[in-house]
Amino acid sequence: MVEESNLKLTGESRQKIVALKQLYPSPRSAVLPALHVVQEQFGYVPVPPMAEVADILEILHGEVEQVATFYRMYHQQPVGKFVVKVCDSISCYLRGSDELLAQGQQKLGVKCGGTTPDGQITLDKIECLAACGNAPCIQVNDEFIYDVTPAQFDAVLDELKRAKKNPYFVP
Amino acid sequence: MSVINYKSNQIFPPPPPSGDPTYQYILLKHRVVPGLRKLAVYQKEGGYEGLKKALNDYQPGQVIDLVKQSGLRGRGGAGFPAGTKWSFIPKVGGAKYVCCNADESEPGTFSNHELIENNPHQLIEGILITCYAIGSELGFIYIRGEFARGARVLEEAVKEARAAGLVGKNILGTGFNCEVIVHRGAGAYICGEESALLESLEGKRGFPRLRPPFPAIAGLYARPTVINNSETLCNVPHILRHGPEWYANYGTEKTKGFRLYCLSGHVERPGNYELPCGTTFRKLIYDLAGGVWKGRKLKALIPGGSSTPFLAATDEVLDTPMDFEGIAARGSMQGSAGVIVFDDQTCIVGAVLRLVEFYKDESCGKCTPCREGTQWLVQILHRLEHGEGRPGDLELLLNVGSNIAGKSFCLLGDSAPVPIESALKLFREEFEYHIHQGRCMVGPGANRPVTIGAAH
């Protein structure tokens, strides 16, 4: 386990953030995309890089944390390699999302929001993903899977248990 | 049937049969033109013709006039005339901005998602034309964080367009400069509210702002700013290309053009349907989408995203034209055109709980009524749903709801009690059944005892 205080941005991440800072009319606008860069590197948004982001953007450290904790996509704690998010808003609910979530919990042996002991999969629910025409719908990290049947969901979880890279990535 | 639903990442359905001129793919042209995402294909199909026309043939003010003449109304929900909105931008020097609201998050709404991933240039062209019209040199696309792929597609498209001289300095040799920045959100429904979107774009928490000042006067970075929904902006190139008269030909008297109706829930073929404004619910649900699934009966529908009141399954409702005025006359709203269908096996209490939970989770916490009230509503509904309802709960729900609606800082709070009020009006007996019997009146929950305190 890495000591939190040792969590440093890589040169590449810093470069990306510096580029973002220059992109906007006001450097502060780069906070959200910069935090995406942080999450890309660490899998979540730890505290030390938040301070680094603040220093690069020349804003107060607290201003970054206020933002990081407001937006749901930034994980404040480490999560599994793959985060499976089941949409549980109305249209997916009408077409069986609760059943998918129950199925996932049972299959993975974790509660909603929990991570498998091997750190491979985190199962969570999510508010409407704007894919209601393909309900129920899930995301694996940032990738969508549409019209998910229980059998497909089972297969997805099986695949993710062994996967090294996100098999559902579509360029 | 002519229009077939969209399944993302799948082969597109064949085009509609010719002969019925009402139905054609305009915004959804990617369904019939493979590879439209690429600039070359987009241009071959007439893409960027609208921009060319705007830059070469019209003064900025004339572009605004054209859009006004077309009758284009905002697709985000309020239905404000787009051209009029643009005309509010003061004709002063200095920076002005166009922000495309692609933070599509309203349950039941998913048109931007399809448009962005499959036809990014249509949106970029719309933004460029809008920038030209209001004198802006920088447009932003605020795309919701979960649309990671959409953001990649847009960024790729901006890159292509820049390489082709369509974005950047001296566009098409006309001296018009314009940049487009794709900005990803990070998971907050409230950022679809335009002032919260601006806050977020400035790198802050998505708290809605006070108005006035309105964005047209002091928006992004306190400069004049136009904010339009993606679908609204996607219409703009077509209006420029084919003329406002062509556009105004479609639709109804007060709601012109065509619209992407997002159909979801208990229908046979859910998906986006591109139809002239004012098409009836009956035509959408029964003629085009194959009716209620599993051969069941229609119980109710939500006509415009989760923030709009339920409508009962009456013939009067089914024959209502889906435009701003038509739906308003039935006591609901056109909203974002997200039509959610509920079959007769749906327990309304569970559905309402799920709808209100969304607002509780998405409340930004800025104002008291929404922050505290939405949680209270959910606490009561949760008890009701799980067989712990008490006499007086329904009055309490309505009363708490009335203390949120109209008292909160922004429309999110106003929306939260909407499903409760309208569902109680239509299906009060189901709520009462829950209180007295401790279980559902209809659906699978009616036959089994309800587990008290079941997790959600």
Add this chain to the structure above:
Amino acid sequence: MADLVTLTIDGQRLQAPKGATIWQAAKDAGIFVPIYCYHPKMSPLGACRICLVEVEKMPKPMAACTTTVSEGMVVYTSSEAAEKARAGVMEFLLINHPLDCPICDKGGECDLQNYAVEYGREAGRFQEEKRHLGKAIELGSTIVLDRERCIMCQRCTRFCSEIVQEEGLIIRERGRLAQIGTFSDLPYESQFSGNVAEMCPVGALTSRTYRFKARPWELKHTSSVCPHCAVGCNIEIDNRLGRQVVRFMSRENEAVDDGFLCDRGRYGHGFIHSEQRLSTPLLRKNGRLEPVGWDEAFSFIIARLQQICQQFGSKAIGGIAGTHNTNEEFYLFKRLINDVLGSPNLDHYHGHFSSLNPEQVATFHTATIEGLDSAKLIVLVGVNPSVRQPIMELRIKKALKAGAKLIVIGPNAGALERFATLHLHVPMEQFSPAIGAIIAAMIWRGTAKGFEDPSINQHLQSVYGNFQTGDALSHEINRAASLLSKAETCSILYDEVVTQKAANADLVRDLINLVLAAGQFWSEGHGLGLLTADNNATGVRDLDLLPGQGGLSYAQMLGLKGATHLKALLVMGANPLQHVQKQNKALANLELLVVQDMFMSATAELAHVVLPVASFAEKEGTFTNWEGRVQKVNVSLPPLQGTAPDAAIILELASRLGEVLDIRTPSQIFDHLARISPLYKDMSYTTLAGKGQLRPLIREADEIEVPDWLQRATLPTPEILRQESEEYPNGLTDLLDAAPSVDVGRVRRAEGDGGTAR
């Protein structure tokens, strides 16, 4: 009046300024609308919704704190709709609020409690599980947070982000999970932290020093002025049951403090009840200071004074005043030394003003605190408000937020440094040359306002016309000249302490010339400002407690200029030994050294007699802040048993010396001063109460002759050091990094350490 709109609130037709909020208009008309999130010093938020009112033609209730008035508007603050809205909001605020009022420090002065009684429902309808969050969390060394009590009004977080603009309190999470915290849970340490507890409308943020100390109904409130620096923030002394001062609260005076206090002031009341306070006169017997009665102490002093007078004459007697007493005490001390004892040897520790007399000093210092709000450019010359006048830091930040630019000249401007448009890193020894160079550069540009006046133009040309600047700083000098030339309004502030540097003895002359060049002399509230550190350093100078004809100066009395003929020295509230070497012959050789003080000090240790005095909270009188505002302090509690106010001591000494002064009470003295001194023209003791009064400017409007003494015989250059300067061997060595002397003493006192104090 074009700027007024007419509206109706609760049937009352009234006028309000255009742009005012309904809340403001109602308040001005005496109609009360409750608020939580609204704070007049911060941008409107509209979040708490408790101020909802009904407005005709509006479909829903409007927030009074964010809705601006308009012509013909009809508002109801207590109609059925307004009451329902308010009751609804009140209920929402209470559903998750703990029912711990009996053990909450805010109980009794809590806006939530008060409005709940006023607007809330009789019985709660909330029967669900309340939200549980952290309680009694120590945020830092001063503030405790109770997250369950928080109503998310964002006053504290906005104070940190909008006003202090440093790391501070933030909101984390969102929606119902939102809560107050700090970045990464680091301690909340800020020298303005106490303000968040004061502005918290509920019991979420409380001060550690006040927790469980008193209940509001036990408190007696006394209007006073903070004694901890020369800003003179208005405070309310809260005294429990007439016996113990338990806290200082802000008593907002927009012209001075904007309603804020720094922690040094707010929490600096421990000295009043310090166990180390002197509570009996001390007389040196057999080489040791021993407690004696007042009569014995007075008798000893009088006998010794009379003996010295007879033997050596009155010029063998001297008086040194401190910089913390009231103006009235200074007046009496001056009378005692000059008139009763007949000695011209009177002085205090002060800066150098090129032989300007007190009236001239006042005339040329026109900058005010409020004037900063409208300054387009602020120049800080050797100023570090973060340490020496903390509330000035906030005031300057406010001006910067409003668009002012900032030039920092000198080594250290504390927290303001990172806001500087331009920072001239000039060592303190080169302030004069740097200012001269800027004036020369302005002459060269020739575009500044001051040069439009031919007489000023000629004067400046003659003094600075040939100034040579060709050093490494020339680029910055030119930028400074450019900023000063362009600035419509400009305030130039310097700290008294930097004039004590030998090289800066003539600094004031150059600074006045800079003000002339920038054309700011006529600009109301702008121009030059002299920042002093001690709370009444301005008053003691205004009252001319300076050497008379042939009198000895502070340094001379202390033997820094060679041996003196001084035999007796009366010291009121000062510790001159801090400015000289410990083995000071002059003081050791005195036949009579009397020290009036609250605490023992290095000087008191040498004294023959030490007289214990009352604190500022135990007496009344006036203080003059750095900008020249005279403000009144009042009695919060009687003098500590065994002590006496300095005034009473002086009157007794005078009377025992055979002179019964007829002007005795603070009001008599001040009104007398108002009659005889142009510095207090048109003031009176009664009109001072409340917000105080600014010293009048003693000059003809729009007219100034360039005084002779603004000429410079020699150009200031880095090489020239003044000969006759009084730089003290043990002077505040690190100058700008030192807080006012009063605080060093009091803070140490609170920690149980020794030191100087008043």
